[in-house]
Amino acid sequence: MKEIIGKTKSGGLLLLVSFIVLIASVGIFVLGLLNEGILLSVIGCVLFVVYIFILPGFFTIQPNEAMVLILFGKYAGTVKEAGWHWSNPFYTKKKISLRSRNVNGEKIKVNDEMGNPIEIAAVIVWRVENTAEACFDVDNYIDYVNVQSESALRHLAGMYPYDVDEENTDTLSLRGSSDEVSEALKNELQQRLGKAGVIVEEARISHLAYAPEIAAAMLQRQQAAAIIAARQKIVEGAVGMVQMALNKLSVDGIVDLDEERKAAMVSNLLVVLCGERSTQPVINAGTLHN
Template sequence: MKEKNREVISGLLMFLVDILMLLASIGGVVWGIIKTNTEPSPLSIASIIGGAVLFVVWCIFTGGFFTLQPNEAAVLILFGEYKGTVRKPGWHFANPFYTKKKISLRSRNLNGDKLKVNDEAGNPIEIAAVIVWRVENTFEAVFDVENYIDYVKVQSESAIRHIAGMYPYDITDQTHNISLRGSADEVSEALKKELQERLGKAGVIVEEARLSHLAYSPEIAAAMLQRQQASAIIAARQKIVEGAVGMVRMALDKLNEDGIVELDEERKAAMVSNLLVVLCGERSTQPVINTGTLHN
């Protein structure tokens, strides 16, 4: 079975009927008592009994009123049988014997706890996510799972653990294109898709899923920080060397083009060595002035 819309009666209209029923029951009892005291008859006795029965019916009748706010629904159940769902906000009246289970259709935030899991490389990490969800199908939310709120919490934690194990924390080689730290949009989209597959049977729509916390576990955080620093230093050195080689080539080409000085291969090698030391060194170099000839 799937969710089906249920039309109900306006609460204001049935309130007027309810008032008339109450007045009729009181009037019948009072009239019967007065007639019994003055001139007892079967009609007066019947009026008292009828008024009493009508009052009992009125008491049961009042249980049929209920209200719904915007983005709220009521699932109607009669003795264990699903009768439909009311989504229209306002004051309504339905069968007094219906069980009216209200469900909020508003968007909700699930701020997950920090979970300690292993990424694809086996490194322990801490991860958490914020999930925005809402109920779309009230029948599935009420009857297909025991408690749809607890179901969302448990399945969300399971999905986050699964997604964390599919990707490395960071890209350390060329075998991976997506990482948890560097590909936030791709990971969030994968998490949203994973959650929708898991929560769809509970009638839940996942509107958004984002990682709210991502870090290495404390026991390996220091070592991973050193590795990141080493990677950054290597990348910076590589950039410096590439720039220095280009500057040396430009200097040699310019000297040769303008004919300022002619250098043999040995002098070129010495010049390249000196320029690379100057350009790639971490500290500033101290100049040495040559007061002799070029070859001294």
């Protein structure tokens, strides 16, 4: 449906006209009764019927609201200008809000790209742009938005993994790429809701977690991955410090170590640098070879 502008008249002007018609109908009817003029009484009655006919045509529109006008089942136009209006009394009027609305979706359980069950929810900000499509292309545009929002969120969750390891940092994930995922959700929602005359202003994931049945196992997995990553950093730093110490001793000529002594020094330094607990120093009171 293509939205068209509805034609109305000023409510204030028609109110003045209705008062004139009312006064004229009462005056002519009374004058007919006094003069026993049947014709004048009939004219007064007709004018009063005209006055009653005018009254249903009045309606008001607040800012960011619209009124859809329907004449005997045919779309007659949409009025978006705020104020007091008058239109054909035979019009059926349906008011639609053009203000932004929120959909605070409930948590739903879905499977991510890796098949892991997760809980996810989203907050969506939307508003009606095309009132004709909202009224006539879908049965109930509010229910349509709610149902399609959940459907789009389920589809999006199956397109991305919950999380990725450090080796796949370029891969998008639900937890690590919130901006990209939100933009993808917004675009998919706009494709689905466009036929209902709805504009999606923003879409954000409000809740994301592993399902309770695997949450403990996934937490242990994350902790193990964090420990391994930390150990790798410690080992890399320790090896660099040992290499620096050996090079410094050799370049400055402080001591000349054979391969066996170097191996022992490397072993001791790695134990000191990589150990979880503080080591107890042992003082060597002998010579280099004792």
